[in-house]
Amino acid sequence: MKHLLYISAGILLLVMCLLFTSQKQQGAIAQTHTTVTEDDTTPHEKSKAIYYWRTTFNLSEQEQQFLQKHDINKLYVRMFDVALEREEMSDIWEVVPIATTQFISDVPEGVSIIPTTYITVDALRDMQYNEERYAKLIVERLLAMARYNKCGEIKEVQFDCDWTQTTQSIYFELCEKAANLLHEKDIELSITVRLHQISSEAPYYVDKGVLMVYNTGNFKSTRTRNSILDIEDIKPYLKARDYPLPLDYAYPTFGWGIKFYNNDFEKIVTNPEYELLTEAEYIRIERPTTAQILEVKNAVEKTFGKPASGNIIYHLDQKQLSNYKDHEIAQILSYN
Template identity: 55%
Template sequence: MKHKLHLILIAAIAIFYFAADGFADSARSDGSFLGYGQSFKRDSTNVSNAIYHWRTTFNPDSTELSFLRRHNVKRLYIRMFDVEYGEDYTSKFRNVTPTATTKFESAIPEGIEIVPTVYITLEALREMDDFSYRYAELIVERILAMARYNNCGEIREIQFDCDWTATTRHIFVSLCREAKEHLQQKGIELSCTVRLHQLREMAPPVDRAVLMLYNTGGLKSPKTRNSILDVKDVVPYLRNQETYDIPLDLALPTFGWGVKFRDGKFDKIVADGASDSLKENEYIRWERPTIEEILFVRQLAERVLGQSERGNILYHLDYSQLSNYTDDEITKLYSFN
């Protein structure tokens, strides 16, 4: 009941924000929409349910393989490695270097397209300034070598994930431009993630992007209700947003965690449901978006930006997290209205 009342309140806020462009006529208090300001057509042959895999070991268990089959998941975004600025174990000097490389202990499930993904830290990105051509080729070739070695099948797309800022955007743009040129020679597309704060910047020079509709609030702030997803944090970013320069898919959160505070200050993230003995000066803020919140935010984004031509993406393949949502709820997240 508490979550539903919160959602109704936020729906009212959204109506206020968007009243000027007719949003109020289409929004209902249950978070659904009567119609869109414009129609979005989709070729059903291009639609593929997708999900991220964000672990350092690829070894999906029977429940996760069953999830992929039940929900007809045909595209899997696998984090291959991170790119960080740290000590290079070969030279012992600080350098831009790959870390946390995923180990493949299971074969890729049959009939699933793999999109290799790399996470690039902001510190590493800064160090790439003036050397993006070099690092673009190194990153791309390492991704493709890993994909070949682990029998990932035909690679049609790779993805860069980076929380770039206004002051580092030019470096990320240069990195993407160089990588795209390198990939075009191989007939492979380049995509990137987009966070809400990046949405109003000009799109990077990639073929398509994925809008991350999660991690929307201040994780370390004790005033935050839910840092994973809170509608009131999303609405301001979409206000006055028109379209995006390139095709945009949506990534939706299906996970939760605990945020531990000590003496009113952020301490650490704890595993969802983990028992942690607390002292008097400590508490844990448990976070998990409800299905109503996720659907509302998805519909809000679709209202402003249009629906994805390829289908929605869930984050991420971990059945201990996914099991908090029913099969019917997962189907709703993947379905189109």
């Protein structure tokens, strides 16, 4: 029994790393349209997109079928995180790429890849005065990975960062330098936009933004109903405003359990059904329903307008997606 607990804990840690260490969430420019390439896309047609947020790119058969079934033609693939790490030999802290995604399966035909990277705030802080150098390293590495792993023609690259007021100028500088490099190659730079960033400025030179409409609540609080998505948590941000970048919207199609001990947050569990509970423990199951997602979608579009390119879902994971019916996914991705 203990083994089961350990395994569960291990899986949980892994998921936490994937979901929280990175705190990634992104959007995409989707183009609704069943044809495959950007070249074929007419301006009024929108695409459908999904995030791929694991350290191994290995699509299962069901996941490939999912892409086909829903005409998803854009895949935002996390390539690596940029973090601050101590180099053991020299005992120096340095900004380095970590958790580089290993490509096992081929990129599916007819799907455009948007190489994406998550930048930690610690790393960002350490980049100050060296923004140009790191912009070059990040961009070159993303493109090299795309090239090496035969990701096809790259039209867009995305940065994901939970920047704060104190790191805003560094991030904007980094984006500017990266955009300059990318624009020389006719590649666009998009960024993720968290709800709390929607009222801030946006970095110059960036071409697009993806509003992350998930992880909206405080998961550690017992008063939170659903930390992944709750219209009540989103409402404060829904004030009509001209955000300087064209925006797409990313919606959640995943769930988890939040385990509490004596009303104190204990951990996030990915398989609540396997968790053993004592009398002092309980698990809050969180998984937004399609109705909830559509309610939020409606409210977001009402405030910020239709997505510039299309809708995105987070994220490509067969087990999570199996909780949603095909027509529900279609509704979430639908431009209309």
